[in-house]
Amino acid sequence: MEVIIQPTEEAAVKLTARIMADQLRARPDMVFGLATGATMEAVYAELARMCREEALDFSNAKSFNLDEYIGLPAEDKNSYRYYMDHHLFNNINIKKSNTHLPNGMTDDIPGEGPRYEAAIKAAGGIDLQLLGIGQDGHIGFNEPLSSLSSRTRDKSLTPVTYRQNSIYFNPPESMPRRAFTMGVGTILDAKRIVMLVTGKRKADIVAKAIEGPITSMISATAIQMHPHVVVILDEAAAANLKEQEYYRWTFANEPCWDRYR
Numbered sequence: 001m002e003v004i005i006q007p008t009e010e011a012a013v014k015l016t017a018r019i020m021a022d023q024l025r026a027r028p029d030m031v032f033g034l035a036t037g038a039t040m041e042a043v044y045a046e047l048a049r050m051c052r053e054e055a056l057d058f059s060n061a062k063s064f065n066l067d068e069y070i071g072l073p074a075e076d077k078n079s080y081r082y083y084m085d086h087h088l089f090n091n092i093n094i095k096k097s098n099t100h101l102p103n104g105m106t107d108d109i110p111g112e113g114p115r116y117e118a119a120i121k122a123a124g125g126i127d128l129q130l131l132g133i134g135q136d137g138h139i140g141f142n143e144p145l146s147s148l149s150s151r152t153r154d155k156s157l158t159p160v161t162y163r164q165n166s167i168y169f170n171p172p173e174s175m176p177r178r179a180f181t182m183g184v185g186t187i188l189d190a191k192r193i194v195m196l197v198t199g200k201r202k203a204d205i206v207a208k209a210i211e212g213p214i215t216s217m218i219s220a221t222a223i224q225m226h227p228h229v230v231v232i233l234d235e236a237a238a239a240n241l242k243e244q245e246y247y248r249w250t251f252a253n254e255p256c257w258d259r260y261r
């Protein structure tokens with residue numbers, strides 16, 4: 001794992017988008033794993049800008065999102081399909097048919113996970129998985145006690161997640177209590193993982209995720225087992241990391257980061 005601390009949220013977002021864009025330029029038929037949440041909005045705005053102004057070409061790319069609420073149709077403003085269309089897919093030249101999210105409206109809930117897994121496999125697997133982190137340490141919607149080898153499935157959300165996300169719903173009580181999510185095992189199968197974490201409110205949980213013991217109580221700790229992970233933070237989110245000096249040293253000295261400094 002590499003940890004990169006950027007001076008501001010804007011710099012952290014730009015670095016994340018640049019890494020994604022460089023991978024896409026190197027491999028135009030990239031399969032992206034994508035995340036939702038407020039943190040990612042600026043990343044998607046930056047990718048859209050690059051598509052518009054720098055000819056970043058998504059025409060051969062594919063995407064699979066981490067998760068989707070159960071019971072929300074695509075037109076619902078709180079569905080992750082709506083979020084992705086609005087923040088990214090409508091603003092870049094990706095083919096809509098190449099963008100995938102679990103179907104929150106399926107009438108075959110047990111069948112949806114295996115169907116989604118099969119679609120990821122048929123696409124050749126995920127090349128780069130973008131991740132955020134929830135307040136309770138979840139990745140996707142892998143809430144505490146999610147098996148570290150879990151696959152895509154339906155999952156009940158925790159009260160913490162309910163409090164974090166219901167602010168977007170009107171009324172808040174209309175937020176679904178359940179969601180489909182890629183499993184921790186599904187996420188770990190991605191060839192590369194980029195996690196972006198910004199803001200003071202995430203400082204405690206991200207320190208546990210990066211430097212704490214691996215535990216299913218905090219599914220984000222599972223990224224410690226992945227061979228190719230970079231975690232990008234702003235100063236506020238990095239505040240509780242013990243080994244900051246080491247992380248800064250590595251970023252300053254590793255040749256692979258030369259072009260990003």
Ligand code: GLP
Binds near residue numbers: 066135
């Ligand atoms: C949701 C998503 C997660 C995301 C989290 C963080 O719970 N399922 O994938 O990481 O939100 O959201 P925010 O960026 O708004 O803090």
